[in-house]
Amino acid sequence: MVRPPLSPQERERGRRLGALLRAARGPRTLGEIAAASGVSLEALRKIESGRVPMPAFFTVAALARVLDLPLDELAADLTAPAAGTALTA
Numbered sequence: 001m002v003r004p005p006l007s008p009q010e011r012e013r014g015r016r017l018g019a020l021l022r023a024a025r026g027p028r029t030l031g032e033i034a035a036a037s038g039v040s041l042e043a044l045r046k047i048e049s050g051r052v053p054m055p056a057f058f059t060v061a062a063l064a065r066v067l068d069l070p071l072d073e074l075a076a077d078l079t080a081p082a083a084g085t086a087l088t089a
Contacts, residue, residue, distance in 0.1 A: 006053055013078050014053020017060070020077055022048050024067040037062040 006014075021044075025033055030048070034041040039059055046052040047059070064071050 011050070011053050014047075015050040016078055017053070017055075017074075018048040018050045020069070020074065021063060021067065024069050033063065033066055037066040039063060 025048075030041055030044055033039075034044045037044075039047075039062055043052065043055070043059065044063070047055050047063075060074070061071060063069075064074055
């Protein structure tokens with residue numbers, strides 16, 4: 001199956017997700033969060049860097065649980081327009 005190319009908005013949303021997860025991680029290491037969430041270290045690294053702009057829901061949910069990020073707030077942060085951009089859901 002071939003995926004259609006991601007839109008600029010989808011790529012931006014992936015970068016924002018990575019930034020939110022990095023900020024929520026704080027001083028904890030990638031390895032600590034990966035182990036606690038069951039998400040592989042490499043997958044977490046790619047999500048945080050924005051190289052996986054649309055991770056699976058259960059991956060995001062596992063990370064949100066470990067980072068104590070309510071999913072509704074995370075979704076609101078990702079769908080709200082960033083300064084100077086018009087993001088759509």
